[in-house]
Amino acid sequence: MSETITFVHLTDLHIGNPAVQDDHLYSDTSATLRAILSEIKTLVPQPKFIVASGDLTNRGDQASYDNLKAILAEAELDMPVLFALGNHDRRDGFYPAMLGRTDNVRAPYDHSQVIAGVHIIVLDSSVPEKVGGDFEPGQIEWLKAELSNHADLPKLIVMHHAPSLDADPAMEWESMSIAGTEALRQAVEGKHVIGILSGHIHFDRVSNWYGIPVVVGIGQHAATDVTWLHEGLRMLSGASYAIGMLRPSGLSITFAPQPAERRELNSFTWAGMAEMLKKYQADTAAVAAAE
Numbered sequence: 001m002s003e004t005i006t007f008v009h010l011t012d013l014h015i016g017n018p019a020v021q022d023d024h025l026y027s028d029t030s031a032t033l034r035a036i037l038s039e040i041k042t043l044v045p046q047p048k049f050i051v052a053s054g055d056l057t058n059r060g061d062q063a064s065y066d067n068l069k070a071i072l073a074e075a076e077l078d079m080p081v082l083f084a085l086g087n088h089d090r091r092d093g094f095y096p097a098m099l100g101r102t103d104n105v106r107a108p109y110d111h112s113q114v115i116a117g118v119h120i121i122v123l124d125s126s127v128p129e130k131v132g133g134d135f136e137p138g139q140i141e142w143l144k145a146e147l148s149n150h151a152d153l154p155k156l157i158v159m160h161h162a163p164s165l166d167a168d169p170a171m172e173w174e175s176m177s178i179a180g181t182e183a184l185r186q187a188v189e190g191k192h193v194i195g196i197l198s199g200h201i202h203f204d205r206v207s208n209w210y211g212i213p214v215v216v217g218i219g220q221h222a223a224t225d226v227t228w229l230h231e232g233l234r235m236l237s238g239a240s241y242a243i244g245m246l247r248p249s250g251l252s253i254t255f256a257p258q259p260a261e262r263r264e265l266n267s268f269t270w271a272g273m274a275e276m277l278k279k280y281q282a283d284t285a286a287v288a289a290a291e
């Protein structure tokens with residue numbers, strides 16, 4: 001890989017059906033998605049692809065996926081969007097609405113694609129009726145076969161539930177199961193996996209998991225109050241998405257907080273940077289001289 005590849009990581013979109021009152025939808029997720037997509041269209045350089053790591057909808061019903069599809073169509077994006085499924089999704093809602101598929105609608109949605117020299121592997125970690133993640137029989141075998149394809153390409157894994165960082169059975173609801181995590185660890189070992197992109201817990205978090213960066217985003221619904229986790233789950237307003245850059249030196253992730261309309265404190269163009277630095281140095285010298 002000789003050039004820098006830019007992409008976007010969305011997660012936990014939690015899109016609802018506008019025709020239905022949903023007491024478990026705490027913010028206007030349709031408006032947030034529209035705002036984020038229009039912001040993505042202003043990014044320079046443009047991302048080569050977007051991944052959305054699950055909880056695409058809040059209820060998993062077809063009407064919510066239809067709404068998601070309409071918002072995406074309205075945005076007229078020039079890049080592909082790869083979808084993963086989360087615990088709020090329903091495979092039998094997703095497949096017909098998003099892919100027009102009506103057979104085998106309870107099978108996990110595992111898929112892969114090579115875009116701009118990146119081998120993107122999307123794993124379905126959702127388990128019907130469960131909050132935490134797991135793999136069904138056959139999924140790890142599929143992953144192992146997939147990881148042996150395109151051996152020379154960097155591999156990016158997208159899955160709703162991040163690997164379990166602590167082997168604590170009481171906390172399995174917030175991640176991939178402990179057994180699934182161990183199976184994943186064995187499968188990815190030595191396979192040039194450059195990162196795992198996830199969601200589910202609704203706060204920005206970067207972990208080093210056996211040498212692989214695991215990136216979790218707040219997502220677009222509600223932000224977990226990380227100062228209150230010892231008491232319980234308190235949801236705050238706020239959202240984020242992430243801009244990924246894959247350089248020959250490795251992966252970097254930049255979180256873009258939402259809402260984006262914040263008060264400007266200062267700004268200067270790159271063309272004006274030399275002038276700004278000159279003024280800063282002169283002002284610093286003046287402060288020192290006044291002492």
Ligand SMILES: [Fe+2]
Nearest residue numbers: 012055088200
């Ligand atoms: Fe979520």
